[in-house]
Amino acid sequence: MKIGVIGGGQLGRMLSLAGTPLGMNFAFLDPAPDACAAALGEHIRADYGDQDHLRQLADEVDLVTFEFESVPAETVAFLSQFVPVYPCAESLRIARDRWFEKSMFKELGIPTPAFADVQSQADLDAAVASIGLPGVLKTRTLGYDGKGQKVLRSAEDVAGAFAELGSVPCILEGFVSFTGEVSLVAVRGRDGETRFYPLVHNTHESGILRLSVASSNHPLQALAEDYAGRVMQKLDYVGVLAFEFFEVDGGLKANEIAPRVHNSGHWTIEGAECSQFENHLRAVAGLPLGSTAKVGESAMLNFIGEVPPVDKVVAIADCHLHHYGKAFKDGRKVGHATIRSADLPTLKARIADVEALIAKA
Ligand SMILES: Nc1ncnc2c1ncn2[C@@H]1O[C@H](COP(=O)(O)OP(=O)(O)O)[C@@H](O)[C@H]1O
Ligand SMILES: [Mg+2]
DSSP states (O other), X not given: OEEEEEOOSHHHHHHHHHHGGGTOEEEEEOSOTTOGGGXXXXXXXXXXXXXXXXXXXXXXXXXXXXXXXXXXXXXXXXXXXXXXXXXXXXXXXXXXXXXXXXXXHHHTTOOOOOXXXXXXXXXXXXXXXXXXXXXXXXXXXXXXXXXXXXXXXXXXXXXTHHHHTTSOOEEEEEOOOOSEEEEEEEEEOTTSOEEEOOOEEEEEETTEEEEEEEOSXXXXXXXXXXXXXXXXXXXXXXXXXXXXXXXXXXXXXXXXXXXXXXXXXXXXXXXXSSOHHHHHHHHHHTOOOOXXXXXXXXXXXXXXXOOOOHHHHHTSTTEEEEXXXXXXXXXXXXXXXXXXXXXXXXXXHHHXXXXXXXXXX
């Protein structure tokens, strides 16, 4: 079976690493000459709106999936004429736009931060008057790793903020004083079967995910699964879906969903019986889903900007390096490590050992 992937970054690369043993081949459509998934499949180097190359991709593959959600809706609609596309066009339309996404949460009775649509500075002033400060102004589309957003704490922050984000459609959200951030990686098959990985506790640095630690028997697991289940059913979702939540007052507020494999699920490569990458491929290919059970304790630490010396990383017991083969650059995710152990104190000690390598790098 040949899988077409829109986007050729590290997520595509890890999809190929998971799918190749299942007998799958891959073609990645990505305009970047140095797309790092190209090492693991065919690289169709073209823009996402290039219909000739989209048609070529559709002709070559059995189905198309995505490694990022900011794909133009027309691209998805065009491909869907020729080849099955998972997750479906509607899932991408909702997940790529923070206004549609939060409106869907509200409709499904899933708690969110207060939010308002902002199409102008006047809208922003009105939204601040009703939601209050502090707040977070975010572009509706194309934001990632904390880009395309601004925390507003004072009237001075509000003045001109709409122009600062590029005068594009935005939403204002109330600032959430969360006790923690957790995410749920879920998978739904073509037949509607759903499975969930354990909730993961996430720590961000400058808006970028740094550390994910998989939980055991998290008290909010059932609630998170209920919320994710509602979304997947509503969208008739097929594939892996990641759901980011804020933990507040012993409950959850929905932050965002990602209609794809997710950075907070990378630990599953070595830390779960079947990884998020393999489960995504099983789901879109119509294969039975794999077990989402955790194997011992597990965490994922991102390497941002550069990967520490390989010999030092792999010298740490049960520490598994994933080097994406990308050029090193400040603020760019260039690799991660999955860190495992039989118990939590050992896991924490090993995480500290890897963190010490980053501090020195
Ligand atoms: N409403 C909010 N209140 C408090 N912190 C927020 C809020 N929205 C986002 N953040 C912080 O910024 C991070 C990135 O925001 P997010 O909406 O998840 O965008 P991205 O698409 O960049 O991941 C979140 O993980 C959280 O730490
Ligand atoms: Mg996020």
